[in-house]
Amino acid sequence: MRGELLALRAGHVFDGVRAAPSGMLLVEDGVILDLDLRGSEPPQEATTVDFGPDAWLLPGFVDAHVHLCWDGTNDAVAHVAADSRTTLFEIARANAARALDVGVTTVRDLGDRDYVTLDLREKLASGEIPEIVAAGPPITTYGGHCHFLGGEAEGAEELLAAVHERAERGCDVVKVMASGGNSTPGSSPLVQQYHPVELSLVIAEARRLCLATAAHAHAADTLAEIAGLGFDTLEHFSFFTPDGVGVRRDVLDEVVWRGTYVSPSVGLLPGHEPTLPEVAKRYASIGAVVGEIIASGARIVPGTDSGVSAAKAHGVYPYALMDLARYGMGNLDVLRAATRVAAEAVGRGETKGRLRPGADADIIVLGRSPLADISAVTEVRAVYRMGERVR
Ligand SMILES: [Zn+2]
DSSP, X not given: OTTOEEEEEEEEEEOSSOEEEEEEEEEETTEEEEEEOSOOOOOTTSEEEEOXXXXXXXXOEEEXXXXXXXXXXXXXXXXXXXXXXXXHHHHHHHHXXXXXXXXXXXXXXXXXXXXXXXXXXXXXXXXXXXXXXXXXXXXXXXXXXXXXXXXBOOXXXXXXXXXXXXXXXXXXXXXXXXXXXXXXXTXXXXXXXXXXXXXXXXXXXXXXXXXXXXXXXXXXXXXXXXXXXXXXXXXXXXXXXXXXXOOOHHHHHHXXXXXXXXXXXXXXXXXXXXXXXXXXXTHHHHHHHHHHHHHXXXXXXXXXXXXXXXXXXXXXXXXXXXHHHHTTOOHHHHHHIIIIIHXXXXXXXXXXXXXXXXXXXXXXXXXXXXXXXXXXXXXXXXXXXXXXXXX
């Protein structure tokens, strides 16, 4: 409520950087006023919620790669291509609520159809949906990966026009399909879709218009061609070769040196197997690939690709964090990746991903220690969005 002072207390706090015993957050008008680690008593005028000695306060999670208007079934491609805009809006609304429910308070949508996610964030209140960072339809070649989303463009003139359209509509980021993909009939993740000169043009024009850039790339050869171009984030980063996978040391060196954020699309809902054939046949090797990326020191952020299949339905996010831990990332680093680092990667580092004065009061509460056992992230006890409790 406006003007109401809220004090949230718990036995532990993780502020986006480090963990501390005993924390109290003071929140007013949707913003964090203070984080007290000295064990002070709440101010008398505050409404106090004490979650108890075992609970943890954390910044809300950030998912760097979702598809809100994809319905999270194994027919998601057919549905998103054919459904009416009204239906897509309702699907996106339900998926956004689902993300919020598992503690994801910021999403970066890297591929909608017809700019549906821009409508969503304009029309719905923050209590119903996470903060949305939006790409609109990804730029792709004619008939290329996800062409049915409406972002086809080839050649300098069309590519520039595509960047301009996204800027005019209010997108935050330009997403380009640098390689083909798994889910589009006729597209191969091993095939590069654009010449590096075309991609450089997109990056330069986006930067001139203050838009970030994200490139979808599976193929190791494509990653080698584009890692030095200056994309802000590289999506999937899966190092597919014709026979399997093969991490390229030169690519890892390049992204570490540049500080490029990489978003391996890990995370499957329990009881599911990958369904897309090119992923399924490489799935056993993906852990080793992600392990090498982790060991390289590259800036990894969780990006689930939520929505593209039943295994990756919205709500999958906590399982992506568990995968990162399983593949070798320490639990504290997983929490950092899920909050501060991911907020920076999606361009919201000033306001999201940290519990500090002046940051937005997007806060989650866990019932037990995620440092002792990362699976604690699957049991979110409370979610605050801009200071309002939404679950
Ligand atoms: Zn995607």
